[in-house]
Amino acid sequence: MIVLDKVTKRFGPKILFENVSMQFDPAKRYGLTGANGAGKSTLLKMLEGNEDTDTGSITIPGNLRLGVLKQNHFEYDQERILDTVIMGNKTLWDAMQEKERLYAAEMTDAVGIRLGELEGTIGEENGYMAESEAAELLVGLGIPTDKHESKMNSLAGGYKLRVLIAQVLFGKPDVLLLDEPTNHLDLESIRWLEHFLTQEFRGTLVVVSHDRHFLNEVVTHIADVDYGTVTVYTGNYADFVDAKYENNQRAAAQAATAKKKVAELQEFVQRFGSHASKSKQAQSRVKQIDKLKEEIESRGPKRSSLVRPFIRFEFDKPSGRDVVRLEGISKTFHDDKGKEIVVYDNVSFNVNRGDKIAVTGPNGIGKSTLLKLIVGGFAGLDEDTKHDGLQSETGEIRWGHETSVGYFAQDTHEALNRTAAGMNAFQWLYQWDKLRPQEEVRGTLGKLLFSGEAGLKQAATMSGGECARLLLAKLVLLKHNVLILDEPTNHLDIESIEGLLDGLKGFNGTIIFVSHDRHVVSELATRIVELRPKGNGKGAEIVDFGGTYDEFLEREGRDK
Template identity: 35%
Template sequence: MILLQAQAVARHFGADVLFSNVNLDIQDNSRIGLVGKNGAGKSTLISMLLGDSEPDEGQIVRKKGLTIGYLAQTTGLDSDRTVFEEMKSVFAYLKEMEVKLHQLEEQIATSTDHQSAAYEQLTKQYDQLLHDFNAQNGYGYENEIKAVLHGFHFDEDMYDHAITDLSGGQKTRLALAKLLLEKRDLLILDEPTNHLDIETLTWLENYIQGYQGALLIVSHDRYFLDKIVTEIYEITHGHSNYYKGNYSYYIKEKAARLAQEWKSYEKQQAEINKLEDFVNRNLVRASTTKRAQSRRKQLEKMDRLERPEGYEKGPHFSFEGEKESGNVVLTVSDAAIGYNQTTIAAPINIDLRKHKVMAIVGPNGIGKSTLLKSILGKIPFIKGSAELGTNVTVGYYDQEQQNLDFKKTVLNEIWDEHPTMPERDVRSILGSFLFVGDDVKKIVGSLSGGEKARLLLTKLALEHNNFLILDEPTNHLDIDSKEVLEQAILDFNGTILFVSHDRYFINKVATSVLEIEPTGSTLYLGDYDYYVDKKKEQAELAAAKASEQSDQTAQATSSVSDSKLSYQQSKERQKQERKLQRAQAEAESLVEQLDAQKSEIEVAMTAPENLNDLGKLQALQKQLDQVTSDLTAAETAWEEASLALEEFLEQ
């Protein structure tokens, strides 16, 4: 079913056209990525879809009663409630239903005439309300709230915190959590991955893959788009293009389409040049005038192809070290990082060699940026040290943009550090980073986040260092700028150490990944996907080893006890002990199985695909009741078996 359509919509600004003839279809199960350069009109189109503005041409058609949830880039939850109270407000209608149910129960209980029409109507009303209450997860919505809050790193100790006391990033995460709980027909998310660490991103990807409504996502996170979307709408050169597939498919198909468009365009241009040349040479000659006139008419009737995109203005730059470093670029030995003698993570060890690109990953707050600053000597290590290799010169990209003087103009920000460089050359270099004309006269403090990022990269490129330390270099960059940065890193003749939560970027450029945890650092010799696979493999091996060690310990304990008895007594005692152990183990295994079943059913009851399916919820509730009863009995049996074994061992 179609939820919403944009039909040939356009936006004009006087004589200028931002875009025209843009079409977009959103089905009830759509997973759409909306991409395009900054300034292409994505936000303007979203405003039209939301009904906040009307198109200058075309129309927006919405399904009657359509509910839309929208997360803007700068959205932060503004509320006087606590975290849990705000999330519960989403389900206020269920609380009202619960109150009404109790009222009906009381009326039914106090009714004396069970044969009357009024009593029958009362019970029917109660049955219908109970049906609706169950269908809308009336008994499980608090567990659903807890699951979503946990996914966004709000544990139970945060539930009673006032939202007004939270950070901007926490408020943004809460706004997204509330939207997910509201279960709108269509969810429009503008850069939803901002302020999220990799662990939370992974959780969000898994959660919204099961979202029952439609999704329209604007994001510079290409890895996120690859995981979620199945369709791409691109706004470029004032119109829209559609691709059926994820982001990687879109990139491949766009390249193929552009290649074909250029081939057709160049073929037509060759034909046009040939016809025009003939007309110019033969129009005034009596013997060939008619043929020249025929060629001219052919030119006039020709449906000329527009020049394809591909040479549009975009940043273009490179990094190049002036001199070669030694083979060993950086050594960090048994380092502890933190503030005020409070250790965040330790021990950290790094052995970074020439021409390698190492990514540093870890949860928010673990000290990744602190580690970079400690390596640079800006923040002292609590313990340990960092040593640079021979002939190493360091360039630093600071995500906080403290390396910029916000009072200077763009031109002076560069020229003051390179005073001997001719102004023409400074302007030319700034132009390659998209600072053209009067842009160079702008005050740095007035620049957007993306413009400041490009200015920092300009400064970095001009330093010609052979070792670059980059802190979240893709923040604020649009997709095209990210791709240019990736290519510059791949072509760089030096060494790079960087922190990033951009998993697509890590996959593209990293030769190794260093994970930081409170217990120290672990090196993985591959890209991000390799790191994820190895982490999963290690977790499985650890679980298997723990199980094996547990079995060995049990066997050793049994052997020590047996040695104290005579052979015959030992035999009989072993037999009885094994019997009791087997009974305890079987009881414990049953408890674990039933407990796992109970958890699975409770999770299933909160799953988006089951919340609106009464039949499934009723079946799940019936299963839950039975499993709960069986679990109680199994726990009693386990306690009895454990007590019997304990008494036997004490004899």
């Protein structure tokens, strides 16, 4: 059991936690929820011992193994992938390393005795099965056996994250602390992680995630971080939303009744307070009023730091029925050693007006590349978006009549910073259409949660969530009839994701998007384009399915 006792934590004038007392119980799985900046990641850091409390204490029994997902994806770049996983069991890894050093040294009686002790430790930690267990974890997370001997720097960012997840799981922790574990994982790997956490992991889980579907599948409790406190709800995220709404509705009804009673009592005091015969009754009612006001303050509806942006995508003119056609497209890259890597070889498909296409497939298969090729084939891009486009080596990309394309890049910081030197949020957004009334630009910013002073914040200093919302504001302002979105939900909190999803579902134009958020894919997609490795090893082939993601999984015989 992990116990928080009267914990307070501030950053400058901002209070993240004030006098918080709670506990995380054994074998329960907690999802930490709350708005961006509410303090979720800070709470995780305090639990793992990397951040101190200002006052109060956090007690973790010394015999508990703590597993923490590392956020520095480059820390192990020079290590063998298998070794990186085994490092998750520090006791075992240290013993294995010392054993290697001693075998390279001169053999003495003392060295022999120490080697015997180390063999005992390695045996107790099941070290002789370490590589096979590590390999099993890696394969489960989508990293094939032929990669296991390579160094970490040979992997793309998404695959490095998988290795780090395997590292945490290998340590067989009693308590598992995960901060956004599904970021950059493909949908198959997320399903594997969901299965592992619910069917095989028996310890305490504390996880921060903005993936609603993941939280619904995995957690047994929600620890809601909001306005300086942590409130624990039983059930998954959907249960939490219902419970919080019902609690607030109940509290609002009770507050309304109490306010009505206060008004009646105040009327009596005003009418009879000056009459001697009624003065004692008036004083009694004043005390009742004070008590009722205290109850309204303490038990009334709780304010929340969660705010949902209002996102509506509109356009002035619809596109033609035939939006874009890709015919015979090929694309190759070269690695650091000059080896040619085929991503696409003679790929074709078409997009129709009103399609909402989810592009799915394993990490590294070429989903982002496909979106960049589609964008690169459009002639009417603004100067900034041209930077993201790619050109195919063969074939043709033909855009239809009256199409207008808006693109959301996966790397939001890069996309923003290359055009935001010295600009605040308003200046950055206004530059894209200076004929637009400034009031409309400010209104768009307000709907994306950049009201007042927030609209004057320097773009270069923005968080990931703020960058994403500002890039979405550009798409809202420019009113494209085709949206191409590469991981638009990364860095957004759950309320912002829901606001974006509402806007996309209500959009009457065409959407082509990549997302690893299962909830978004299931709710939005009307057509699935899955990329799969070709049998001949020459890049990806396209499996085109006209239907929802759940229907696609059912046809493929995969678990939902």
